[in-house]
Amino acid sequence: MAENLPEEHKSVEEAEAEAEKRLTWQEQFGVSWKTPIGLFGVGLTTVCFTLLILGLIGHMTGLIENHYAAIVTFLIFPAGTLFGLILIPVSFYVRRKRWFKNSLSKVFLVIDFSKKVHRRAVILFLVLSVVNLTIFALVVYEAYHFTESDFFCGAICHQVMDPEYTAYQRSPHAKVGCVQCHIGSGADWYVKAKLSGLRQVKAVITGSFSTPIPAPVEHLRPARDTCEACHWPEKFHGKRTKKFVSFTNDNQKEPSVQEISLRIGGRNPYTDTFEGIHWHVSKDVKVEYQSLNKTRTAIGKIKVTKPNGITEEYDVPGGSKEKVAGEGSWRTMDCIDCHNRPTHVYESLSGKIDMGLFAKKLNPELPGLREDAFTVLQKKYASREEAKEQLVESLVTLQAKRNGDAFVKEHEASLISSGKYLLDAYLGNVWPDMKVTWGTYKGHNGHQDEADGYGCFRCHDDTHVTEFGKTISQDCAQCHDEP
Ligand code: HEC
Ligand code: HEC
Ligand code: HEC
Ligand code: HEC
Ligand code: HEC
Structure with a gap:
């Protein structure tokens, strides 16, 4: 009969003897991580964390300026630390049989503040937590800035971004951060950018990105939210003279030089009227157009809304509806419709x-x-x-x-x-692996690539016409001096 008694019915002596065999919590922690996995985890965490702290100090004091060191400090060391930490519970898990055998679960962990050892342990725990959280916050802060840096955008996905990064570095915007044009201010666009960034990282890892990267960028933030942080179209720019030099194969010694003054315009402080090329983006008007293709090189209807509410609508003869199934997509004209290459300037x-x-x-x-x-x-x-x-x-x-x-x-x-x-x-201009070559990315700011549908003559073609027969002029003098 006695053999069939359930365990709880053991004698007091038996139970006490068993409790003595059990390891205390302290002892249990002391041994359970000593598996190969646990040892590796603790080692990895210790090494990475030490290097992380050294790296952090180096970056914050300016001793380390190398960008590649930043990748290691802010991405690889934290990842190593975290991975090592995860391995420690994994090692406990592997040892779970011993935990159960020692019946630790029956003895609750009791923190007794009257015991000095416990008080010390709790204080140590709190202090270490504060230190760790501070370091963690610093790493997150520095890593955030690092992922917003031009180096990160331009060089991490080196093969993919090399064309844009190279062209950018020789442009007037070489000191303007990628994020200032591509993200701008505000949390909503930051989140959008990071989400699309994740998709891009996936595309890079799986090799599914398009070559060349297609232009125009479909979901670029409206330029007026970004460019206007630094440029203000209401400012009067007046004219800008540009010099164009060309030779021919038959005469490569004497250049033909053309100087033209472009009537950039702006709000003329003397007459208080908005004149010239920047008229399209003045506060007075809204110019919208319907693009008939993805590259925005074929333009259907154009709608101009003037301050008094009057709208004018231009269309190609015969109407643009027949060219596309349904309505093409409408877009409000902004800086990018002329300055599509403000910084990724490929040369001709x-x-x-x-x-x-x-x-x-x-x-x-x-x-x-x-x-x-x-x-x-x-x-x-x-x-x-x-x-x-x-x-x-x-x-x-x-x-x-x-x-x-x-x-x-x-x-x-x-x-x-x-x-x-x-x-x-x-x-400086050709990347065979990205299929970027001479003329892959063309500019809209002028009419050199008119034949491919780029530039001002997409609209200024004397062909788009209102119902009253008004056209958009191609008169040379409207935009610049007679060459
Ligand atoms: C002055 C503003 C500006 C800055 C600074 C800038 N970009 Fe751009 N970027 C643009 C515009 C505008 C376009 C869109 C061109 C278009 O739609 O045709 C663009 C397009 C791109 C494209 C698409 C391919 C292409 O050439 O059209 C990539 C990729 C790109 N940028 C990456 C970057 C990276 C990386 C940086 C920083 C190293 C950067 N950009 C800095 C304005 C900027
Ligand atoms: C963070 C500020 C900043 C932002 C944002 C910015 N720019 Fe600029 N931009 C500059 C600076 C600085 C220059 C150089 C001015 C100089 O040296 O004369 C410049 C120059 C230019 C020029 C004259 C280039 C030349 O050939 O002289 C154009 C055009 C221009 N920006 C267009 C744009 C457009 C379009 C955008 C938006 C896509 C934009 N900028 C966004 C700061 C900015
Ligand atoms: C209709 C086409 C068009 C639009 C739209 C347009 N620009 Fe321009 N912009 C020009 C041309 C053309 C020039 C002079 C030639 C050049 O710089 O290549 C110019 C010149 C500039 C310059 C240089 C001024 C100087 O004194 O050298 C800046 C800066 C500029 N634009 C910013 C902008 C900004 C910002 C926007 C959007 C708010 C914008 N532009 C919209 C066509 C345009
Ligand atoms: C999306 C179509 C479109 C594009 C592209 C375009 N324009 Fe225009 N532009 C117009 C329309 C519409 C008008 C108004 C015509 C009118 O009312 O007579 C206009 C008017 C103008 C005017 C006269 C502004 C005034 O003072 O009344 C100038 C100058 C001009 N454009 C220059 C340019 C230049 C330079 C480019 C290329 C860099 C360009 N435009 C590209 C549609 C366009
Ligand atoms: C809608 C505005 C506009 C009209 C109309 C216009 N141009 Fe231009 N043109 C420009 C702009 C903007 C540039 C500057 C291009 C650049 O900065 O690279 C330019 C540049 C030029 C250049 C020098 C660059 C090159 O292509 O060699 C010549 C030449 C020229 N135009 C000739 C003409 C002639 C001739 C006419 C009249 C039939 C004319 N343009 C009408 C806007 C215009």
Whole structure:
């Protein structure tokens, strides 16, 4: 009969003997993490956390300025610390059999403030928690700033962003943060940006991003929320003179120079009227248009709302409805419809070559250099590395074919330096792996790429017409001096 008694009916002596065998909480904590996993976790956490603190001190005191060190400090060390910490409960879990065997669950953890050891333990716990939370907050703060930095945007996804980052670094906005145009102020756009950022990271990891990255950016924040933090279109800019230099293959020595004054306009302080090119973005009017394709290069209806509430609607002859199924998408014109390349400024092929000739970086005395420059810059290299190896070489070969080996020998130094200029031009504008090449990203601010549907002449074509027969003028003098 006695053997069948349930456990609780053990004698007092038996129970006490068993309790003695049990480990105390302290002892249990002391042994349970000593599995390979637990040891690894504790080691990893200790090492990463120590390095994290050293890195944090280095960054905050300015001793470390290297951006790659920031990736390690703010992303890799915290991840290592956290991973190590997670391994510790995992190691307890692995040892769970021993916990149950020792029946720890039957003995509650009691904190007794009358005991000195307990008081000390609690105080130590609180102090360590405050220290840890402070470090954690510092890391989050620094990591937040780091993920908003131009370096993070431009260089982390190096292959993908290299074209935009390179073009940006030579632009007038090289010191304006990526986030100032791409996110702007306000929590809602910050959240939107981080969500789309996550999608982009996924696209990079899975390799599913498009090459080239498509323009226009469909969900770019309305430019007026971002650009106008620094630029104010009501300010009167008056005119701006620009110089355009060009050569021809037949005459690569004497440039044809055109200077034109662009009537940027603004609110004229003398007449209090808004005049000139910036009229489209003045407070007085709202210009909306219907784009008939994704690249916004074909424009259907255009609607202008004037301050007195009068609207004018232009349309292509025959109506634009027939061109698209249903209504095309409407867009309110803003800075980006002209300044679509304010910072990712890719250079034009002929512009780059002609500037080289003008500045004598390309030696105009080398016969046929202009033509050969076009050939080597447009050649399809498999990669930027291949271009680095072959470009200068192929210029020399072309010149040898054209002018003879003796000529090439005599002008070797000048040919090599011309070749280097062209290689720099190539590396600044062409990324074969991203399918970015000359003319991939065209600008709207002018009419050089009119033939591809870019620029002012999308609307200023004398073809869009109101029901009263009014057109949008292509009169040269409306925008600039007669060339
Ligand atoms: C002065 C404002 C400005 C700054 C600063 C800026 N961008 Fe842009 N970015 C733009 C505009 C405007 C477009 C949209 C072009 C379009 O829609 O055609 C754009 C487009 C892009 C695109 C899409 C591809 C393309 O070339 O159209 C990428 C990628 C990009 N930006 C990345 C960056 C990165 C990375 C940085 C920082 C290194 C940065 N941008 C800084 C204004 C800016
Ligand atoms: C954080 C401030 C800031 C923001 C935001 C900003 N810009 Fe600028 N922008 C500048 C500065 C600074 C310059 C250089 C001025 C100079 O050196 O004369 C500049 C220059 C320019 C120029 C003249 C370029 C030239 O060739 O001289 C244009 C055009 C321009 N910005 C358009 C834009 C557009 C469009 C946006 C919005 C997509 C924008 N900016 C957003 C600060 C800003
Ligand atoms: C209708 C086309 C158009 C629109 C819309 C437009 N701009 Fe411009 N903007 C121009 C042209 C053209 C120039 C002069 C040529 C150049 O800088 O390439 C210019 C020049 C500028 C300059 C340089 C001024 C100087 O003195 O050199 C700034 C800055 C500028 N724009 C900012 C803006 C901002 C900000 C917006 C949006 C609020 C805007 N623009 C909207 C066409 C436009
Ligand atoms: C989306 C269509 C559209 C685009 C693109 C466009 N414009 Fe216009 N623009 C208009 C309309 C509409 C008017 C008003 C015509 C009128 O009322 O006579 C206008 C008027 C103007 C005016 C006269 C403003 C005044 O003082 O009354 C100038 C100057 C001008 N545009 C320059 C440009 C330049 C430069 C570009 C390219 C950088 C450009 N526009 C691109 C639609 C456009
Ligand atoms: C709607 C405004 C507008 C009209 C109309 C216009 N232009 Fe322009 N034009 C521009 C702008 C803006 C630029 C500056 C482009 C740049 O900054 O790269 C420009 C630049 C030029 C250039 C120098 C760049 C190049 O393409 O070599 C020439 C030449 C030129 N225009 C000729 C003309 C002639 C000729 C007419 C009349 C048939 C005319 N334009 C009408 C806005 C206009």
